[in-house]
Amino acid sequence: MSRYHSAERIVLGGWAGLTLGTRLLPEIRRATSAHALRHAYEQTSIELCQLGPDAVAVGAATLPVEVLLEHGADTRRPARPAMTREGRRWVSTSCGGWSASCPSSRRSGC
Numbered sequence: 001m002s003r004y005h006s007a008e009r010i011v012l013g014g015w016a017g018l019t020l021g022t023r024l025l026p027e028i029r030r031a032t033s034a035h036a037l038r039h040a041y042e043q044t045s046i047e048l049c050q051l052g053p054d055a056v057a058v059g060a061a062t063l064p065v066e067v068l069l070e071h072g073a074d075t076r077r078p079a080r081p082a083m084t085r086e087g088r089r090w091v092s093t094s095c096g097g098w099s100a101s102c103p104s105s106r107r108s109g110c
Helices: 014-035 038-042 057-073
Strands: 009-012 045-048 089-092 098-101
Touching: 009 014, 014 045
Parallel strands: 009 045
Antiparallel strands: 089 098
16 A cells, blocks of 8 residues: 555635635646646645635534534543544543543643
């Protein structure tokens, strides 16, 4: 299996993507076309985010909601930690909530 993957879609978002994206998107596509492998570029779309300026915050807010839906309102540590798509696990915090923690890091917080 190859370690190298081509992106199917590149989405420009956040404040910079929304502020500069409309004006710079044609140039970004031209520069990407000039420097990317032809086949990979033909399989990839470069777009502006359609979710608005709060997309990152909304995405982050879905993580605790996912845990709530999976484990209910019980704040005790689950028998088996839930794994997120990013390979992180949910750990109990000192304030009684849940926090995503990277397996290679011991840091977690409220």
